[in-house]
Amino acid sequence: MNKTLRKPAIAGNWKMNNTPQQTTALIEELKPLVKDATCDVIVCVPYIDLHAALAATKGSNVMVGAENCHWAESGAFTGEISAAMLKDIGVPYVIVGHSERRQYFGETDLTVRDRTRAALNAGLKVILCVGELKEQRLENITAEVVRMQTKLALKDVLESELDNIIIAYEPVWAIGTGLTATPEQANEVCAIIRDLVAELYGKTAADKMVVQYGGSMNEKNADELLGQPDIDGGLIGGASLVAAKFAAIVAAASK
Ligand code: 13P
Numbered sequence: 001m002n003k004t005l006r007k008p009a010i011a012g013n014w015k016m017n018n019t020p021q022q023t024t025a026l027i028e029e030l031k032p033l034v035k036d037a038t039c040d041v042i043v044c045v046p047y048i049d050l051h052a053a054l055a056a057t058k059g060s061n062v063m064v065g066a067e068n069c070h071w072a073e074s075g076a077f078t079g080e081i082s083a084a085m086l087k088d089i090g091v092p093y094v095i096v097g098h099s100e101r102r103q104y105f106g107e108t109d110l111t112v113r114d115r116t117r118a119a120l121n122a123g124l125k126v127i128l129c130v131g132e133l134k135e136q137r138l139e140n141i142t143a144e145v146v147r148m149q150t151k152l153a154l155k156d157v158l159e160s161e162l163d164n165i166i167i168a169y170e171p172v173w174a175i176g177t178g179l180t181a182t183p184e185q186a187n188e189v190c191a192i193i194r195d196l197v198a199e200l201y202g203k204t205a206a207d208k209m210v211v212q213y214g215g216s217m218n219e220k221n222a223d224e225l226l227g228q229p230d231i232d233g234g235l236i237g238g239a240s241l242v243a244a245k246f247a248a249i250v251a252a253a254s255k
Contacts (some may be wrong), residue, residue: 005207005208006210006232007040008040009042010249010253011042011093011095011168011234012043012237012240012241013095013098013214013235013236013240014044014049014240014241015046015067015100017241018046018049019048019049020049023053023056024052026243027043027052027053027062028056029243030043030062030246033243033250034061034062034250035061037250037253039233039250041061042063042093042127043062043064043065044093044094044127046067047067050064050066051089054089064090064091064092065092065095065125066081066094067098068081069082069083069096069115069119069122070082070115071118073118082122083115083118083122086122087122087123091124093127094119094124094125094126094127095129095168095235096112096115096119096129096153097112097116097128097129097130097149099129099131099172110152113152113153113154116128116154116165120164125164127235128150128153128165128166128168130146130149130153130167130168131170131171131172131214131215132146132172133172134172137173142171142189143189143192146192147196150167150197154197159202165209166210167209167210167211168211168212168213168214168235169193169213169214170215170235171186171189172215174215174216175214175237178216180215180221183224183227183231184228186213186215186231187230187231190231193209193211194206194209194230212232212233212234213225213228214234217249218236218239218245218249219248219252222234222248223252226249234253236249
């Protein structure tokens with residue numbers, strides 16, 4: 001497997017944190033720290049912060065993402081935001097299928113598939129999240145769970161669209177808990193995802209697929225995680241809220 005075929009991507013997922021004003025301040029602090037990155041640098045922010053994030057990142061190498069989008073083009077979905085709306089204001093990325101959406105907001109593999117389709121249709125790049133629960137890992141069904149989630153999400157995705165997809169492996173038990181998958185555990189599942197992409201689309205597509213790890217990645221463990229052969233970047237929660245920590249992870253991915 002040739003890792004040089006893939007450009008690593010470090011994405012922050014701010015979750016429900018930061019006002020527009022705080023967004024501007026954090027991005028202004030971050031920009032000089034990551035300006036020489038050789039990986040992609042993305043910050044995914046709450047909807048209400050998108051305008052501030054787009055303005056603050058203008059002319060820099062930091063790209064902006066939303067944390068979700070709806071599956072319909074438009075219509076009677078009170079409180080929701082469509083992929084076309086995100087595209088229209090100039091947002092390039094969107095996270096789909098985050099485990100917190102699955103856990104707290106009724107997201108299913110089928111709605112993840114539909115949201116992925118809608119995002120691609122609108123011309124967005126998707127960070128597609130998959131990952132097992134603690135109980136599922138203890139039952140030794142991690143591979144089955146992650147394969148199923150990934151396969152269903154990619155069901156309507158053409159090979160020609162894979163350049164617009166990043167897959168983020170986020171074991172649910174490692175999110176916000178301080179528990180990190182060991183580099184070997186994380187790599188093993190990222191490799192399982194890559195093997196599935198090879199099964200579905202062929203080896204060339206799999207070699208090009210960017211597969212991130214997420215779950216308590218920080219400035220201390222990033223080096224070792226990102227050094228694994230099948231881990232091409234990270235989706236970072238808590239540590240992405242501190243410019244110096246996020247920048248240290250970006251630096252680790254830029255080596
Ligand atoms: P933490 O880095 O806070 O564990 O969050 C990971 C995550 O959910 C990123 O999407």
